[in-house]
Amino acid sequence: MPASPDPGESTAEELLTRVARGDREAFSEVYDALSGPVLGLVRSVVRDPAQSEEVMQDVMVEVWRTAARFRPERGSARSWVLTLAHRRAVDRVRSAQAAAEREQKAALLARTPAFDEVSEQVEGRLERVQVRRCLRMLTELQREAVTLAYYRGLTYREVAGLLSLPLGTVKTRLRDGLIRLRDCLGVGT
Incomplete structure (x- = not known):
């Protein structure tokens, strides 16, 4: 007997279709249903609670703006949103690492003399x-x-x-x- 689809998933898919048309109530329901799992995923990648919340908010705004890109034939609404969340979280970690490396290089350059005075x-x-x-x-x-x-x-x-x-x-x-x-x-x- 084939497994029946989870009713929450089809609801999320329907909600995303309505969000794509600009339905604010549907977005509120998507937010309530998926912001928790998004925050959990983001926190496991980013680790910093404050940044995790910020990334979660960014993801949910992206869901609002790009809901029309969701394709139900490619996967569930939950998977689509969590994929957006994972990508955004990884981007934040990479950005933070790059900033830390830039600061470290700048600090090293500040401490390194421009030339070797004795050899000069x-x-x-x-x-x-x-x-x-x-x-x-x-x-x-x-x-x-x-x-x-x-x-x-x-x-x-x-x-x-x-x-x-x-x-x-x-x-x-x-x-x-x-x-x-x-x-x-x-x-x-």
Whole structure:
């Protein structure tokens, strides 16, 4: 003998059909019948009572708005609503986990220094030593022109005046000196 359908299920299905047409009384009955099971399911996933109630309310609002999507041939009204509830609960848990991970990353970034101060100091010293070594490889005239222009901040014209040389000669010495420095430092290779 085939099992007879549960009268509560067919009633819920009929109620959802009425809810899809905007029947508020039918929604009130659906709410009374299914909010308890929805809350129980959501609480088993979310664990937090306050958030569980919030998710349950969201699910019931979704039932009101999307009742027209319910298809009785695919399953019972209770199963449809509980599927919505489970999906919404899982979404809430994932959202909470993602937020916690973002906060944790932000906290780690706040504690991590932007750079390693000691290694920056060591690298700076090594670079200065290398620049000094490369400056010693320039001719005296090139080193003098580079030092005046780049360490003292003089213009090419001021360097030419100080060294009593034509501007073109100073530009040539600076260009040649910078090329030799670049090659010595390995810049651009």
